Amino acid sequence: MEKFKTYICIDDTDEIGYHTSTGEICEEIRRHIMERYDSSATPITRHQLFLHEDIPYTSHNSSMCFTTSLNPKERDDVTRFVLDHVADVSAPTSDPGVCIAFEHEINDLDGLIQYGFDAKVKVLTKKSAYTMAEKQNLFLRELKNSGQGVIGAVAGIALRAQGNDGRIKGKFRIDTPLIDAHSLLKNDLIDEIRLKNGELISEDSLIITKDELKIVYLNHKCVLLVERKGDFYLPLGKENLTEY
Amino acid sequence: MFINTTFQFGKNAYAEAINAACDFFVLDKDEDELVTSTEQNSCYNCLFRRWTRESFTCMKMSRDEK
Numbered sequence: 001m002e003k004f005k006t007y008i009c010i011d012d013t014d015e016i017g018y019h020t021s022t023g024e025i026c027e028e029i030r031r032h033i034m035e036r037y038d039s040s041a042t043p044i045t046r047h048q049l050f051l052h053e054d055i056p057y058t059s060h061n062s063s064m065c066f067t068t069s070l071n072p073k074e075r076d077d078v079t080r081f082v083l084d085h086v087a088d089v090s091a092p093t094s095d096p097g098v099c100i101a102f103e104h105e106i107n108d109l110d111g112l113i114q115y116g117f118d119a120k121v122k123v124l125t126k127k128s129a130y131t132m133a134e135k136q137n138l139f140l141r142e143l144k145n146s147g148q149g150v151i152g153a154v155a156g157i158a159l160r161a162q163g164n165d166g167r168i169k170g171k172f173r174i175d176t177p178l179i180d181a182h183s184l185l186k187n188d189l190i191d192e193i194r195l196k197n198g199e200l201i202s203e204d205s206l207i208i209t210k211d212e213l214k215i216v217y218l219n220h221k222c223v224l225l226v227e228r229k230g231d232f233y234l235p236l237g238k239e240n241l242t243e244y
Numbered sequence: 245m246f247i248n249t250t251f252q253f254g255k256n257a258y259a260e261a262i263n264a265a266c267d268f269f270v271l272d273k274d275e276d277e278l279v280t281s282t283e284q285n286s287c288y289n290c291l292f293r294r295w296t297r298e299s300f301t302c303m304k305m306s307r308d309e310k
Contacts, residue, residue: 016303017291021274046276051297059294059303060277169276238279239258 001071005103009156011063012149013090026064041068045166047159063156087143097149101138112136116158129154163220174209181205191221207233216244249305261288268304
């Protein structure tokens, strides 16, 4: 059976002080798919949504999304697993939402992407999320309590599909304190190395890699952002990546 | 450093956020939510901070009404 690009996004699974996070739960789902099916999965992206007093987020209002390839039967199996797993491991007072979609079944990608942009600057309602899901042919389900996480779950898929939003979950350590860009790009986790103004650095550039690396998602690629430091390049640290 | 439970220096006051870290500090277990170095305790990395548009509120203060 033919496999199709599949988006999976979850939101609002935690509570203040809880032992696990939305990112960890998303990673468990991703791992399950890679172990159980003959499918690879992309790194997870974290998408920052609107911070506003009228939105009942836990601490940071972000959703987590990744893509994989599944056939229709696998998608149905995975959907059941995701619903059970998120219901089981999410925090008791959390409001989880799950959104799953085949990319080729999305009716109006631009309309969906606009919803993602809106979720970064506006207070949206659950009703708007369900309306958007129906319009765009997305599977959307709330699992506990208020189910407010459906908004972020739809928005996460929208922003991932747009391809210019979010940080890659996790951080990466390189075993050497200095490496040339060509060698660093052999690492599967990094597609490009750019300055913040968008300029690609040359492959013979030397990058200081003594600290852990954080990657962002730009133009559908995993990008390491760097700044010039004398004759070398220094990866941007956490403090300089909060806008992503 | 707080007005009610809101950190008054915003989101980019890294030194002040270190100074404000209290005995109730707990490092956020989710490394993707850490926004600064973990070498020193900082309210910015604390499990009990709740981000707002301009800054964050301390949920420990809110909860305990300290």
